[in-house]
Amino acid sequence: MSSSNAIGDSSVIQQRNLVEQVADYLTQSIISQKFAPGERLSEVQLARGLGVSRAPVREAARLLESRGLLVSQPRRGFFVRALDAAELNDIFDLRLCLERHAMARLVGDFDADKERSLRRQVEVMCEVAAGDSESRKIEEDLVFHRMVIAFAGNRRLLKAFDDITHELRLCIALIGKTHADPDSISTSHWLLLEALASGDPDRCREAIDYHIGVARDYVVQGIGECAT
C-alpha cells in the first residue's frame, strides 16, 4: 500500500482500523452530498481512490448499510440511500416513539445532576446557535437528545437512537439547513428541560410531541421543496 492515501493525513499514526476510516470518509461524503442520493458506488473505484484494497471498503459499506446510509443490491453493489417524504415521516415517528419512552422513564428519577448536565448542554447549543456551522449546531442538538436518552438508563434504547441518528444526519443534511429560527431552538429545548424538572409525565409527553412534531414538519417540508 502506498504511504499516503486520500483518507486522512498518513503522517498521523493510524491506530484506527482502515474500515472505520473508510466508513468516516463515506459518511462525510454522503452527508456533504459529495455522493448524490441514489448514486451507485463502485468498490474498485473507491478503493483505488482511497489507496486501499477492496476488503475494508466493502466492510465499511456494509457498516453504512446497517446504519441506513447505503442500500445494497445483490451483484450490483451499493447505492446511496435516497429518502422520500414517507420514509422521513417514518424516521421521525420512530424518533418520537423512542424519545417519548426515554422522557417517561427519565422523569421518574430526574435529579439535580442530570438537570445540570442538560442545562449546560442547552447553553452550549445557544452559544453555537450564533455563528457556528450548521453541522455543529446539528451535532450539539443531537448531543442533547442523546443525553436525555442516555439518562433514561436503557442502553438498548440508546443504541436504537444511535441507529436512527445516522439517518437523521442524512435527512437534515439533505434539506441543507437546520431550524429556521436560532432562538426557537433554545426555547424549544428549555421547554423540554422544564417539563422534565416539573416531574409531570403528561407535560413531558406534550413537550416532546411538540418538539419532534416541529422538527418533523420542518424537515418534511424541506424535503418537499428539494424534490424536483
Add this chain to the structure above:
Amino acid sequence: MSSSNAIGDSSVIQQRNLVEQVADYLTQSIISQKFAPGERLSEVQLARGLGVSRAPVREAARLLESRGLLVSQPRRGFFVRALDAAELNDIFDLRLCLERHAMARLVGDFDADKERSLRRQVEVMCEVAAGDSESRKIEEDLVFHRMVIAFAGNRRLLKAFDDITHELRLCIALIGKTHADPDSISTSHWLLLEALASGDPDRCREAIDYHIGVARDYVVQGIGECAT
C-alpha cells in the same frame, strides 16, 4: 472450492449468497447453543469447517454483529453475545416502547381485514401450542407481533422491531422454553386483539403493557435460573 460444503448444499436453482448461508448457519448455531454464550469464534476454523473462505464468514459475522448476536473486539475477533438480566430488561423495555407505539398507531385505523388476519394468526398459534416444537411456537408468536407492527404502517418501526427480534430469539432460546402455560399464550393474545377492536387507546396500552410485562418477567426469571 469443493462442490459440496457443510452448510446445506441445497441444489435449488436459486443459489443464495454464501454470506447469507453462513449467516443462517451461525444464527442457528447460536440459537441452538451449539456455540456457548461468550465463546470466541475463529474465522479460519469456521471457514474451514464450512468449506468456504474467510471473506464470506467475516461478512456474515459482521451481519450478526449488527443484529446483536455477536460482538467483536478489534484484533481479537468475534464472540457470541452473552446477555445478562439487565440487558434483557433493556431489550424488553425497548420492545414495549415499540409495541406500545405500534398499538397506538394501529388502533386509529383498525379495520376488519387487519382483525381477520390477526385473528387467523392467533388461531395458528393455538394450533401449534399443542404439540409443535418450541422454536415453532416462538416463531408464530413473533409473527403475530410483527403483524401488529407492520399494520401500524411505519416501515422504519418495523425494521427496529426486526432488529430486536434476533436478540429476542437469542434470549428466549437461552432460557430454553417458551411461556409456561400454552393456554395463557392464546388468552393473552386474544386480549390484545380485543383491545385493538375496542378502539380504546388506553385499553390497548394496558393490554400490551401487561403482555410484554409477563413475557419479560418470565424471561428475566428464566435467565436468573440459568445464571451460574
Add this chain to the structure above:
DNA sequence: GTTCGACAAACTGTCGACAGTCGACAGGTG
C-alpha cells in the same frame, strides 16, 4: 513455588487475483 520474559502458534487485518454475472451496445432479423 511463583513470576517474568522469550519464543512459537494462531489469528486478524489487509491485499491482489480470478471467475461468474450483470448491463450496455452493436449487429442481425422480422
Add this chain to the structure above:
DNA sequence: CACCTGTCGACTGTCGACAGTTTGTCGAAC
C-alpha cells in the same frame, strides 16, 4: 423501425496469501 441476440467490458463474490499482533507455553531466574 422495433425487437431479439451475441459480444464485450466492468463489477461483485470469493479465494488464497502475507504481515503484524495477540495469546499461550515453556523455561529460567528469584
